Amino acid sequence: MEVNCEGCAGCCIDWRPLADAPGDREHRGARPALDDTYNLVPLTREDVRAFVDAGYGDALTPRLWTPAPGDDRVTVDGHELAAIGDRPVFFVGLRKPPKPVAPFDGDARWLPSCAFLDPETLQCRIHETDLYPTECGDYPGHNLALDAETECERVEDAFGGERLVGGEPPADAGVLLGPQALGEKVFCYPDPDELTGAVERLRAGELTRAERARFVGVAAASAPGTAAIAPEKRETYEERAAGADSWVGQAAAEWANRREEGEAGGDDAEPGLAGAVEGARGAPPTPGWDDV
Numbered sequence: 490m491e492v493n494c495e496g497c498a499g500c501c502i503d504w505r506p507l508a509d510a511p512g513d514r515e516h517r518g519a520r521p522a523l524d525d526t527y528n529l530v531p532l533t534r535e536d537v538r539a540f541v542d543a544g545y546g547d548a549l550t551p552r553l554w555t556p557a558p559g560d561d562r563v564t565v566d567g568h569e570l571a572a573i574g575d576r577p578v579f580f581v582g583l584r585k586p587p588k589p590v591a592p593f594d595g596d597a598r599w600l601p602s603c604a605f606l607d608p609e610t611l612q613c614r615i616h617e618t619d620l621y622p623t624e625c626g627d628y629p630g631h632n633l634a635l636d637a638e639t640e641c642e643r644v645e646d647a648f649g650g651e652r653l654v655g656g657e658p659p660a661d662a663g664v665l666l667g668p669q670a671l672g673e674k675v676f677c678y679p680d681p682d683e684l685t686g687a688v689e690r691l692r693a694g695e696l697t698r699a700e701r702a703r704f705v706g707v708a709a710a711s712a713p714g715t716a717a718i719a720p721e722k723r724e725t726y727e728e729r730a731a732g733a734d735s736w737v738g739q740a741a742a743e744w745a746n747r748r749e750e751g752e753a754g755g756d757d758a759e760p761g762l763a764g765a766v767e768g769a770r771g772a773p774p775t776p777g778w779d780d781v
Contacts, residue, residue, distance in 0.1 A: 491655040492629065492641055495778045498592050498611040499644040499652070500628060503527035503585065503601040507593070508647040519557035520571055523692055526552070526601065528640065529582035530624050531674050537581050537708045538726065539620055546730030547738030548604045550584045551704035553577055553691060563681045566688040576677035576716055577684065581708045583622070586741035587748045589758035593648040597758040599748045604737045609763040612775035629653065669714070676708045677716035698738075702731035736770035 505527060515522045515529070522529070529552050532540070540549055556562040556571040563572045570577040585601040588608040592600075605614045615621050624631070629639035633656065641653035671677075678684065687700040706727025710719040743766050751757055768774070 493650075493652050493654055494611075496592065496594055496611060497641075497644060497652055498590065498602070498606060500528055500625075500640040501603040501606045501611075501613070502588075502590055502592060504592060504644075506600065507595065507598065520554040520560070523553040523555060523568065523570070523688070525692075525694065526550075526582070526585050529585070530603075530622055531580040531582055532708075533623050533674055534672065534676075534708060534711055534713070536622050536624075537705060541705060541709060541726050541729050541733070543620055544733055545620070545735050545737055546702060546705055546726075546733035547698060547735055547741075548584055548733075549581050549705050549730065550696065550701050551579045551581055551691070551708075553579050553688065565681050565684045566686065568688050568692070570681070570688070572681075573671075573677050573716060575681065576679060577681055578675055578677055579704060579708075580675055581704060584737070584741060586744045588744050589747075589760050589762060591760055593644065597760055599751065599758050604741060607763055607767070607772075607775045609760040610775045610777055612777075614767075614773045614775055616775075618773075672711045672713040672715055672717075676704075676711045677718075678704065678707055679716075679718055699731050702727045705730040736767060736772045739770050740767045740772065 503526070515527065529550075531552075532549070537549065540546065554571040556569055561572040561574055562569045563575055563577055564570070565577070572578060584604045586604060587599045588602040588606065589597050590600050590602055590606075590608045590611065591597040592611060602608060603613070606612070607614055613621070613625070629641055632639040639653055644650075644652050683703065687696060687703075690696050690700065706723040706725075707718055709726035710723035711717070712719070747762070747766070748758075
């Protein structure tokens with residue numbers, strides 16, 4: 490799939506504050522997401538395990554949905570959740586902490602950005618590595634295969650230019666939808682009572698490390714095509730995710746503090762801070778666009 494990503498990162502950031510577009514498809518429709526994150530990337534079970542195994546359990550976060558008419562549902566913290574039977578369904582994605590970014594040749598702004606996005610180069614720090622998520626590698630092929638609008642096209646409509654260079658879907662676009670997604674990308678939380686308090690914090694963007702780790706453990710221990718969970722594997726991955734202390738989690742906390750200071754009259758949004766905030770904590774470098 491040929492796309493022009495230089496200066497964009499439209500699929501990696503929440504650029505809604507920069508334009509009247511894009512349409513907020515994730516929070517409308519039959520099953521709107523409970524959180525407010527834009528373009529949360531759904532990870533496969535194997536992706537989730539790989540991130541935890543690499544020490545990046547603190548880079549992961551869950552998504553829950555409100556139910557559509559006719560869906561199974563459970564109520565937690567006063568919110569109805571889409572479910573299979575009495576088990577809330579969810580997926581796991583990559584966190585989007587605030588970062589100072591300047592996409593589309595605009596001024597730098599504090600925008601929620603993928604945990605692995607270098608805010609200075611607007612490149613992914615794990616691109617072309619074994620950790621690069623399946624969904625990111627296939628994008629925008631999935632959208633094209635489903636005849637759905639891509640983020641590239643939304644950026645073109647809002648800011649001009651050409652982002653989607655090739656409009657034909659790749660032959661190997663592995664769209665995973667319907668029942669085959671269960672246990673692979675969509676998971677079932679076994680005990681909704683454990684989520685008391687966490688659902689409201691998810692809505693507010695305030696999930697704790699331990700709460701995020703519970704979802705990670707369930708996803709990592711899920712079995713394809715079923716709601717079954719392997720208890721020992723769940724415990725192992727939950728503990729490892731809860732104990733993760735990578736540059737991602739450390740940087741996310743500092744970015745949040747810097748944004749608050751900026752809004753209070755301190756530091757302005759400056760993408761060049763990436764070296765001090767992320768690089769100094771061990772974030773892998775990006776090549777820059779001259780080498781791409």
